[in-house]
Amino acid sequence: xxxxxxxLGRCVGTWCPGATGIANATRLSGGAxxxxxxxxxxxxxxxxxxxxxxxxEGYGAAPERAAxxxxxxxxxxxxxxxxxxxxxxxxxxxxxxxLGTGFIMDRVAGETIPRKILRDEEFAxxxxxxxxxxxxxxxxxxxxxxxxxxxxxxxxxxxxxxxxERDYRAFSGPRPVxxxxxxxxxxxxxxxxxxxxxxxxxxxxxxxxxxxxGVRAVLDxxxxxxxxxxxxxxxxxxxxxxFGEIDKPVGGFGTREELFAGYEAAGRVADPARVRFWExxxxxxxxxxxxxxxxxxxxxxxxxxxxxxIGRRSSETEIDLLxxxxxxx
Amino acid sequence: xxDDPTPVxxxxxxxxxxxxxxxxxLAGHSAFKLRVAINALDLVxxxxxxEPASDAAEAARLKGLLGVDASxxxxxxxxxxxxxxxxxxxxxxxxxxxxxQTTLDKLAIDQPNYGAYRREREARRD
Numbered sequence: 001x002x003x004x005x006x007x008l009g010r011c012v013g014t015w016c017p018g019a020t021g022i023a024n025a026t027r028l029s030g031g032a033x034x035x036x037x038x039x040x041x042x043x044x045x046x047x048x049x050x051x052x053x054x055x056x057e058g059y060g061a062a063p064e065r066a067a068x069x070x071x072x073x074x075x076x077x078x079x080x081x082x083x084x085x086x087x088x089x090x091x092x093x094x095x096x097x098x099l100g101t102g103f104i105m106d107r108v109a110g111e112t113i114p115r116k117i118l119r120d121e122e123f124a125x126x127x128x129x130x131x132x133x134x135x136x137x138x139x140x141x142x143x144x145x146x147x148x149x150x151x152x153x154x155x156x157x158x159x160x161x162x163x164x165e166r167d168y169r170a171f172s173g174p175r176p177v178x179x180x181x182x183x184x185x186x187x188x189x190x191x192x193x194x195x196x197x198x199x200x201x202x203x204x205x206x207x208x209x210x211x212x213x214g215v216r217a218v219l220d221x222x223x224x225x226x227x228x229x230x231x232x233x234x235x236x237x238x239x240x241x242x243f244g245e246i247d248k249p250v251g252g253f254g255t256r257e258e259l260f261a262g263y264e265a266a267g268r269v270a271d272p273a274r275v276r277f278w279e280x281x282x283x284x285x286x287x288x289x290x291x292x293x294x295x296x297x298x299x300x301x302x303x304x305x306x307x308x309x310i311g312r313r314s315s316e317t318e319i320d321l322l323x324x325x326x327x328x329x
Numbered sequence: 330x331x332d333d334p335t336p337v338x339x340x341x342x343x344x345x346x347x348x349x350x351x352x353x354x355l356a357g358h359s360a361f362k363l364r365v366a367i368n369a370l371d372l373v374x375x376x377x378x379x380e381p382a383s384d385a386a387e388a389a390r391l392k393g394l395l396g397v398d399a400s401x402x403x404x405x406x407x408x409x410x411x412x413x414x415x416x417x418x419x420x421x422x423x424x425x426x427x428x429x430q431t432t433l434d435k436l437a438i439d440q441p442n443y444g445a446y447r448r449e450r451e452a453r454r455d
Contacts, residue, residue, distance in 0.1 A: 175405075179408075183413060309372075
C-alpha cells in the first residue's frame with residue numbers, strides 16, 4: 001500500500017517511457033460519484049498534464065445507471081479515434097496498480113465552469129459558435145458504430161419514464177407539478193426510436209471543456225447507454241444548464257436551430273418534437289435528482305450544506321416544467 | 330411569547346456578519362462553502378417571513394379546488410393523485426392558476442434570483 005501519490009508514481013513508470021515520477025497531485029472537487037485527480041507526469045523532456053478517474057471501492061451514485069469506468073475508458077478512446085474532441089486515454093488501471101478501477105487520460109486545457117464560459121471575455125468569440133459545434137460533436141458521437149462499443153444498457157423513453165417515476169416516489173413526497181410532468185411524459189411518449197445509437201447521457205456544462213476556440217473535449221461518459229439520440233439534444237436544452245441565460249436554450253449560449261444545423265450538417269437528422277420530449281424528461285430528471293440530494297443529505301452522516309441546498313433547487317425545475325407545459329408569458 | 334429580536338432579525342445579523350466580516354478572509358473551497366451556508370441562512374429568513382401566508386393561501390385554494398378539508402400535505406397528496414389519474418388537468422378550472430401560484434411562492438423563498446422566476450414575475454407586473 002501507499003498514498004495515492006506514491007501509487008501513481010509507481011504506476012506511470014510501468015507504461016510511460018522515460019517517466020521518473022509524478023508531481024502536483026491534487027484531488028479535484030466536482031464529479032459527485034467518482035474521484036478525479038490532476039497530476040503531472042515527470043519525464044526527462046518535462047512534464048505532461050494528466051487526469052486520473054477512479055472509483056473507490058463499492059461507491060457509485062447510481063450504480064445501475066452507471067456504465068462503469070472500464071466502459072468509460074473504451075468510449076473515450078473510441079470517441080477520440082473518431083475525431084470527437086476528447087482526452088486521450090493513456091492507461092487503464094490494472095489490479096497491480098493498487099489504485100482501484102479507472103483510467104488515466106491526458107489533461108486538456110480549458111474551462112468547464114459554466115458562469116465563466118458564459119460571461120468571461122476569453123470565451124466571447126467561442127460562444128456564438130458553440131451550439132453548432134456541439135451539434136456536430138453529438139452527430140459524431142451518435143455515428144459511432146455500435147459494434148465497436150462496450151456492453152451498455154439499452155434504454156427507451158418508456159423505460160426512462162418508469163425509472164424516473166420510481167426515483168421520484170422514493171425521494172420525495174407528492175409534488176403536483178412533478179405529477180403533471182410524469183402524466184405529460186406518459187401521454188406523449190414517442191415510442192421506441194427508429195434510430196438506436198450511443199447516447200452520451202450527460203452532455204451539458206461541466207462535462208465539456210471549452211477554450212477560446214470552442215469545445216475542446218467531451219468528458220464523463222458515466223451515464224452512456226444505447227437509446228434515442230434525441231435524448232442528448234434535449235438534455236443540453238434543459239433550462240438548468242443555461243445558468244441564467246434563459247433565452248439561449250442550448251447551454252445558455254445558443255439556439256436549438258444552431259444545434260440542429262450543426263447536427264444535420266454532419267449527416268444526421270434532428271427531430272425537434274422528440275428533442276422537446278427529452279427536454280421535459282431532462283427537466284424532471286434534474287428535479288428528481290435534486291430531491292435525491294436532499295435524501296442523501298438527510299441519511300448521510302456527512303451533513304453536507306451543499307447537498308441540502310441543492311435539495312431546495314427542485315422548485316427551479318417546477319417553474320421550468322410549468323413554462324414548458326403551461327406557458328403564460 | 331418570546332422576546333425580541335425576532336428569528337428573522339437574528340438570522341439576518343448572523344448572515345451579515347458572515348458575509349461582511351468572515352467571507353473576505355476566506356478563499357477557495359472554504360469561501361464557496363461559506364457562500365452556500367449564507368445562502369441557506371438567507372433562505373430560512375425568507376421562509377420565516379413568507380411561508381405562513383403562502384401556506385394558508387395554498388391550503389385555501391386546494392380546499393376549494395378539491396372540495397376536501399385536510400392538512401396541507403394531505404391536500405397535496407390528493408391533488409397529486411388526481412393529476413396522476415387524469416381527473417385534474419391543466420384545462421380543469423383553477424388547476425393551472427393554482428400550480429403557477431404555488432410554484433411562484435416556492436421560488437420566492439428558494440431562489441428569488443432564478444432567471445425563469447424573475448421573468449415570470451416581470452410578466453405578471455406588466
